[in-house]
Amino acid sequence: MTSARRMLIDANTTPFYHVINRCVRRAFLCGEDKLTGRSYEHRRGWIVDKIKALSAIFCIDICAYAVMNNHYHLVLKIDVEEAKTLSPKEVISRWCQITKGHTVATRYMNGEALIDGERMLLDGLITEWHERLSSISWFMRCLNEEIARKANREDECKGAFWEGRFKSQALLDEQALLACMMYVDLNPIRAGIADSLQSSDFTSIQERISALKQVNNIIISPQAPVQSAKNKPQTINQSFAKFDAATHSSQQTGIPFHFADYLELIDWTGRAIRHDKKGFIDNQRPKLLNELGIASDAWLSSAKDFRRQYSGISGRWDAMCAFKLQQGGKWCRGKSSSEALHPNQPLG
Known part of the structure; x- marks a missing residue:
């Protein structure tokens, strides 16, 4: 039985959520239809422009996004503190x-x-x-309704454009947030339609890197992105949640990591999951993996299959069970994946 959205999304438990939406009727959200030769690439811009416009209105920040051919991913953060000040x-x-x-x-x-x-x-x-204004459901409603209307008008048809309700995953802690953002940002590389972060079009990581290069007048090469980015402030569209390692404790005001550390980890992970980069996993482990104590194999498995490893919740297993119980359920998927991603959690 489908759960009510208000039970699946609770800002008091966690402000971070991964949402996915997919097209129906084999419709193209973006990309090129090889049968007709018609291009729908311009629709990617519709999605990106609309999520930024809505983020400026709603008390919701964008942590990560990836717009694919027939679906898109968003990692969103509900800004509870901003909502209180309105x-x-x-x-x-x-x-x-x-x-x-x-x-x-x-x-x-x-x-x-x-x-x-x-x-x-x-x-x-x-x-x-x-x-x-702090509801992800209303944010998604405003996004999906406009895109559906524009696409149907362009396709000269009527009816549903999206595959039912959007899917959501609650990200209960730092490890879950980090793994999910990595999964979203690496979508084009994992799908084989891009071979580097810079060529991963319509992703948040490409936009963050481009902003870093433009504002700080630096060049980030595929071979050494992190050394170039060290000690450089991150300047990005105001719709984006900022990386801020100071938020590891007390009030959560951003993504609780340094951007340079995230960049190091995503560059390493992207190389490791590419078919032409076998063995890269044995090179120097990124700082974040060492700090969190996550094994390389477990991390790469999460980067490839995060969406399938869990159902609507990701985090420490005890926290996942408590969240599910709060929803009125008794079972959730992902115990082994959670234990691999949280090696120091108590056994349940």
């Missing part, structure tokens, strides 16, 4: 960028006086809109 006028202003809003809200923004009944209605609307 004033009523900011809530109305943001929500009215998505919908027409309400006449009472428009009058309030114009400084018109409201009677008691209108004020009560406005308070209810603001509360509802405030909750929606």
Whole structure:
């Protein structure tokens, strides 16, 4: 039985979620149809532009993305702290960028006086809109509805464009977040449609590297990306969650790793999973793997099969079981994968 989305996504448990959506009717989200020769590559830009526009409106940051031929992946972070700071006028202003809003809200923004009944209605609307602005479900609804309408209009057809509801995975800790981001960023390399991070079009890692090169005037080669990036500040589109190793403790304000360490790990992992780079796994292990104590084989298995290793939850096994119990379920998939990714967790 399908679980309600509000049970699958809980910002109080974790702000990080992996979401996937796929096309139906063998439709092309992007890519080229070899039967007709028609190209749909421009649709990749639709997705990327829309997620950035929505991120600027919603209290939701983008950790990673990859837009593939008939599906896309997002790793999103709910910015709970930003949501708490929104004033009523900011809530109305943001929500009215998505919908027409309400006449009472428009009058309030114009400084018109409201009677008691209108004020009560406005308070209810603001509360509802405030909750929606930190909702991944509403973020995905706004994204998918627009892309579906544009694609159907272009294809001159009607009907469903997406394969039912989007799939989501809760990422309960740093290891799960790191493995999932790596899985998403390496999608084109794993699929054999790109042979380097720089050529992985329409991925967050390509955009992050490009921003780093442009702002800091450096060259990141496939052979030595990390040495070039060391001690360089990361400047990226404001829609992106920032890498900040200081968030290992207390309040979570970003991705809890240094970008240089992430870049070192993804470069090493990308080479190791390529068919033409056999044996690279035996070279120097990245710093993050040593810090987290994750075995090389377990890490590479996660980078290749993260989506299939778990169902809707990834993290320490005891935390996964507790989250599932909170949802009203009794069983979840991924115990062996979780134990491999968290070698120091208590045995369950």
